[in-house]
Amino acid sequence: MNTIQDLRLAVLIDADNVPYANVKGMLQEIAKYGTPTFKRIYADWTKPTVSGWKKVLLENAITPIQQYSYTRGKNATDSAMIIDAMDILYSGKVDGFCIVSSDSDFTRLATRLREAGMKVIGLGEKKTLIPFITACDKFIYLEILEEDDNASDAKKEATQNKAEKTAAKRKETLSEIDKKLLRLIRNSVNDLGDEDGWAFLGDLGNIILKKQPDFDPRNYGFNKMLPLIKSIDSFIVDERNTGKSNIKHVFVKNK
Numbered sequence: 733m734n735t736i737q738d739l740r741l742a743v744l745i746d747a748d749n750v751p752y753a754n755v756k757g758m759l760q761e762i763a764k765y766g767t768p769t770f771k772r773i774y775a776d777w778t779k780p781t782v783s784g785w786k787k788v789l790l791e792n793a794i795t796p797i798q799q800y801s802y803t804r805g806k807n808a809t810d811s812a813m814i815i816d817a818m819d820i821l822y823s824g825k826v827d828g829f830c831i832v833s834s835d836s837d838f839t840r841l842a843t844r845l846r847e848a849g850m851k852v853i854g855l856g857e858k859k860t861l862i863p864f865i866t867a868c869d870k871f872i873y874l875e876i877l878e879e880d881d882n883a884s885d886a887k888k889e890a891t892q893n894k895a896e897k898t899a900a901k902r903k904e905t906l907s908e909i910d911k912k913l914l915r916l917i918r919n920s921v922n923d924l925g926d927e928d929g930w931a932f933l934g935d936l937g938n939i940i941l942k943k944q945p946d947f948d949p950r951n952y953g954f955n956k957m958l959p960l961i962k963s964i965d966s967f968i969v970d971e972r973n974t975g976k977s978n979i980k981h982v983f984v985k986n987k
Contacts, residue, residue: 743762743794746833797816836864838867842854854870855872857873921984922986932983968987
């Protein structure tokens with residue numbers, strides 16, 4: 733069985749329903765989960781609304797697929813993506829798919845790909861509807877991705893300061909403003925806990941993701957799961973030495 737880093741991924745981008753800003757950050761995020769074998773983007777490239785994509789395709793080696801809008805009010809791009817996805821599925825050349833779109837019309841496609849044993853990762857804006865999100869193994873909001881590498885140093889520093897302030901605010905109010913998140917974590921710790929109530933942090937993150945595919949610590953101002961857990965005054969954290977330098981196993985317990 734392939735590890736998540738070994739996955740061969742087909743990246744299919746709906747140019748009509750995601751912004752072209754920070755394409756590099758998007759692809760860097762996808763690289764965390766596997767190696768893109770296919771990188772295709774779908775649109776009617778005769779339309780001025782997608783002109784912003786054209787200049788970033790070559791530098792990121794994304795293949796544009798032309799799909800004319802044959803009928804007004806109908807999205808032919810969706811159909812082209814779905815047909816290509818099924819062709820790629822039956823080719824046997826990939827282990828998973830990244831569907832980059834905020835369009836819930838891809839819900840059935842994501843479900844079908846998972847039924848075929850594919851790993852399905854969705855990327856889209858926060859306006860994406862719940863059915864598409866829950867049809868994926870993991871869903872990542874584009875808004876939380878880092879800014880493009882071409883941004884100025886001053887802008888990066890300002891963004892970092894803003895993120896730090898946001899994280900500090902989250903640490904103070906997280907357990908109060910997001911009762912749903914607190915309940916999700918507590919129940920998951922109970923599900924995994926041993927006789928003494930301790931749950932391994934790695935397993936905890938996996939089960940939470942299965943329950944809520946759009947879960948990501950970055951949604952709450954934290955880069956990793958551990959700082960998020962530590963910020964909530966409802967859990968006990970035990971970092972256990974493994975006998976190897978700089979390697980610890982982290983366990984979590986409900987207070």
